[in-house]
Amino acid sequence: MTHENFEALLGDYAEGILPVGQMRAFRDHLTSCSSCAALADSYTSALADLHSFPRIEVPDGFKLRILEKTTRRPAPWETFWAWLGLPRFRLTPASAGALLSMLLLFLAGTSDGKRVAREINMATHQTYSNALRLYYRSSDLKETAAAMGKKIPGRLEGSMDWIRQRLEKQSPGEPRPNQPEGSQSSSMTPEGGPAA
Amino acid sequence: MAPTDNELVVRCLQRDEVAWQLLVERHSRRVLNIAYQFTGRRDEAEELAQEVFLRVFRSLHQFDLTTHFVPWLVRVSRNLCIDEHRSRAREKAALVADEVDPERTEDSGASPYRNLEEKELEQRVRRGLAELGEELRTALVLRDLQGLSYSEIAEVLHLAVGTVKSRIHRGRLELAVILSKSRDESERSWRGTGQVEQEPES
Numbered sequence: 148m149t150h151e152n153f154e155a156l157l158g159d160y161a162e163g164i165l166p167v168g169q170m171r172a173f174r175d176h177l178t179s180c181s182s183c184a185a186l187a188d189s190y191t192s193a194l195a196d197l198h199s200f201p202r203i204e205v206p207d208g209f210k211l212r213i214l215e216k217t218t219r220r221p222a223p224w225e226t227f228w229a230w231l232g233l234p235r236f237r238l239t240p241a242s243a244g245a246l247l248s249m250l251l252l253f254l255a256g257t258s259d260g261k262r263v264a265r266e267i268n269m270a271t272h273q274t275y276s277n278a279l280r281l282y283y284r285s286s287d288l289k290e291t292a293a294a295m296g297k298k299i300p301g302r303l304e305g306s307m308d309w310i311r312q313r314l315e316k317q318s319p320g321e322p323r324p325n326q327p328e329g330s331q332s333s334s335m336t337p338e339g340g341p342a343a
Numbered sequence: 344m345a346p347t348d349n350e351l352v353v354r355c356l357q358r359d360e361v362a363w364q365l366l367v368e369r370h371s372r373r374v375l376n377i378a379y380q381f382t383g384r385r386d387e388a389e390e391l392a393q394e395v396f397l398r399v400f401r402s403l404h405q406f407d408l409t410t411h412f413v414p415w416l417v418r419v420s421r422n423l424c425i426d427e428h429r430s431r432a433r434e435k436a437a438l439v440a441d442e443v444d445p446e447r448t449e450d451s452g453a454s455p456y457r458n459l460e461e462k463e464l465e466q467r468v469r470r471g472l473a474e475l476g477e478e479l480r481t482a483l484v485l486r487d488l489q490g491l492s493y494s495e496i497a498e499v500l501h502l503a504v505g506t507v508k509s510r511i512h513r514g515r516l517e518l519a520v521i522l523s524k525s526r527d528e529s530e531r532s533w534r535g536t537g538q539v540e541q542e543p544e545s
Binding site: 154155157158161186189190192193194196197198199200201202203204205206209210212213214216217218 | 360363364367368371372375376379385388389392393396397400461464465467468471483487488508511512515516518519520522523
């Protein structure tokens with residue numbers, strides 16, 4: 148057997164599919180030719196390296212995610228949207244705001260709608276101003292407490308309760324809490340927490 | 344007797360969800376590993392494999408039922424992986440990347456020494472494959488990493504079986520030389536390091 152013949156049969160030998168008739172001649176050459184033996188050695192070890200190349204296993208939930216992605220039934224509105232031939236979209240806060248504004252404008256154009264739109268508008272303003280008041284009150288109260296050497300409770304729930312109680316107690320005509328008053332200090336516990 | 348892939352495809356086209364589940368079950372490991380060979384990272388491979396299945400699901404009606412499913416699936420997977428990575432250069436880059444997926448080594452449960460061995464083997468094989476020409480590398484990857492038969496590879500690459508066999512054989516011969524050299528080099532450098540460490544004692 149020549150070196151060329153040996154090299155041509157090497158693949159089948161390494162895969163274990165060399166016909167029995169050629170095996171004897173191949174082995175004879177393998178034992179008698181050191182260069183071909185070295186080639187066979189490096190060939191089989193390269194093949195072993197390739198076969199032991201790490202493969203990743205299918206993780207848990209992978210197939211489910213594929214099935215969810217491929218066979219999920221679309222919602223009726225998605226079907227209608229697709230039927231219209233419109234592209235899919237995601238509702239971002241900006242687009243949600245734009246949609247709401249359009250709805251309000253539409254409502255404002257009808258007689259009943261005007262009333263509804265006014266009420267929605269007032270409710271929005273009320274919520275906004277309450278939120279602002281709460282925000283500024285909390286910073287004012289913090290300053291007052293700091294001026295008096297007291298601490299506002301660290302936990303959010305405690306702080307909110309405390310602020311809420313202060314707001315309920317305080318009438319609209321009362322001075323702002325950044326002006327220290329005796330009554331304010333009496334409502335604080337020594338630890339700085341809300342009065343029981 | 345289990346239904347063949349082509350029978351499952353026919354059932355899928357008749358909106359049989361169970362048939363699609365069986366197809367996904369059978370081929371998810373193969374598709375996942377094809378994607379992994381392109382990305383070199385498990386998380387990216389998972390995402391890419393999901394995209395592959397989505398594309399396969401949408402283009403099942405294009406599958407020619409007179410051919411075999413696996414070569415078609417591999418072709419679709421490879422094409423999408425190439426599209427996603429914009430160019431084959433990325434595949435080569437992923438092959439030579441030194442970075443080994445941290446998730447794989449973390450959850451393997453093997454000893455640190457075993458992990459190190461696996462990491463070295465992976466890097467050596469990746470570098471070796473990257474040194475091959477594209478034709479030889481593709482044939483070799485399909486055969487020895489993705490486990491396709493010669494006739495399946497011939498279908499994927501639209502080549503004669505004889506050409507495929509010849510490319511794989513040449514690829515292995517070239518890779519054997521490359522890996523043998525790199526093994527010798529790493530052994531030499533390991534011995535060199537050992538001598539340096541022993542010097543202070545002597």
